[in-house]
Amino acid sequence: MCLTYPGKILKIKDKKALIKTKNGKRDINIGALERLKVGDYVLFNADLAVEKVSRQEAKEIMEIFDKT
Numbered sequence: 022m023c024l025t026y027p028g029k030i031l032k033i034k035d036k037k038a039l040i041k042t043k044n045g046k047r048d049i050n051i052g053a054l055e056r057l058k059v060g061d062y063v064l065f066n067a068d069l070a071v072e073k074v075s076r077q078e079a080k081e082i083m084e085i086f087d088k089t
Contacts, residue, residue: 025064025071026086027079030057038063038070043083 028040028049036052040063051057051070062079063070074082 023066023071025066027062027064027074027082029079030059030061030063033057033059040065043086 026042028042028047030038030051031041031046032039033051036050037048038051038057039046039048047068049063049065049068049070051063054063054070054073057063057070057073062074062076064072064074064079064082
């Protein structure tokens with residue numbers, strides 16, 4: 022089972038994105054996803070984006086992590 026966490030895209034360059042998470046900023050690979058733009062939210066595992074999600078979905082996931 023993979024655990025993914027949401028992040029907001031701040032900057033995109035080639036197949037990499039700088040994202041903001043609750044714990045800070047980090048670079049991740051976005052090569053597996055298409056049509057991402059600054060401001061989008063993604064779920065990531067390690068340093069790989071695996072799915073685009075809405076802002077609301079990202080918020081709900083962050084709330085679940087905050088409760089654990």
